[in-house]
Amino acid sequence: MEVVVRRLPFGLARVVAPSLLGFALINGCTFGIDLLLLALLRSGLGLPVPIAFTIAYVVAFGLSFVLNRALNFRSHAPVGPQAGLYAVAILINYLAFILGLGSALTAIGVQYLLSRVVAGACEAAFMYSVMRWIIFRDTTSR
Structure with missing residues (x-):
């Protein structure tokens, strides 16, 4: 991500953190998984919207935590406290x-899919901030 960020045009390299780009890529993929699961659960299985949102959300955010911890923020801190902070963050985000x-x-x-995309834009800003400055604050990839 650092190599890609260094090549950004218009002086963006001074503003965009490599972890932001990594977060965008990882969470873009996990958000796609979230939407796919949501469509399958709602349209395919006919589950109520809150239940479909919840199941898709939990699966996608579990994957997001694992990938961001290992690949993006490269954290080696104990996983327990980070997982606890993450659980609080996703509970706030979820509600x-x-x-x-x-x-x-x-x-x-x-x-419902459009409403999920709008909510996703809001949650992205919140979750990146929480992951960078609270959950994975012990890392050097800032």
């Missing part, structure tokens, strides 16, 4: 953005 914003948008008539 505010997934159930709160995502379900509210669906309730007012926004299509």
Whole structure:
């Protein structure tokens, strides 16, 4: 990520942290998995929106934690405390953005996948900040 960031145009290399680019790539993939699972659970199995959101969310964020810890932030700190902080962060994120914003948008008539994308944009900013400055703050890839 450091090599890619150094080559960014318009002076962006001074602003974009390599961990932000890594986060964007990893979480872009896990968000795609989240949407795929959501569509399968909601449209395929007919589960209610909150249940489908929850299952897809837990699977995607578990994968996100493992990949970000190992590949992006390269943390070697004890996993237990980090997992605990991550659990608190995803609970806050889940209540505010997934159930709160995502379900509210669906309730007012926004299509459920679109409401998940909007909620996803909000959660991305929140989760990157929490991962970089709280959960994986012990790393050198800042």
